[in-house]
Amino acid sequence: MESIFDKYGGNDFWQKVLNEFYETNIKDHRLTQFFESADIGKIKKMYKCLLASALSDQGDPVHVSIRRVHNPYPISQLEFEAFLENFDQVLEINRLRVEDKVQVLTIVNSYRNDVVKQ
Template sequence: MNLFQKYGGADFWSDFLNVFYTRITDSELLSRHFADKDIDHIKSMLIGLLEVTLVTEGHYPEDSLKEGHKNMGITGAEFDNWIKIYTSALKDSGIADEDAASILALVQGYRHCIVTKP
């Protein structure tokens, strides 16, 4: 069974993203990137990303990620903080350590598409 369905499909991952984005928008370092943003739209896009990567073990189009993040000015430190919050949300949502490691490896693989500032 793929990781998307293993934990309950779209409903589980939607709940996970609710927890995650509550933490992100509370982050002093990251909240500026989400001010005046449609968080529900972002979560909807991320459900699609999770489904593509966790169901098919496919690769999300890097050009789309680069385009979506190119004007955000995301630093390496911000990305690292995002990963820290994502990791804690995975753990707190009951994702097994080995599954969390797989998911985090996928996300880390997109770092070069998201980080635009040193």
């Protein structure tokens, strides 16, 4: 069975999705503060590796602590929801099947406790 990562075109597709996603996040007044001085290229590279690892059996394991990376940022539940909402919209625009989109968003949401400051 083909993985979600490969089903839509592998690296090229997900790079396009991430380009659109981070362009959306940068323009989103709810999230702009987190991306103003960030190395977006580095963020997209790490996120693509995370997606490849989570959505296919051929992705390399991610050896970065999601919690440690996000620790300096006071990310709230509402801001995390905005992040998920933007990702949902970009996945919809890029025509992921509903069940695949749900699976991707569930995986991303599984990192909520590592990202959000309580």
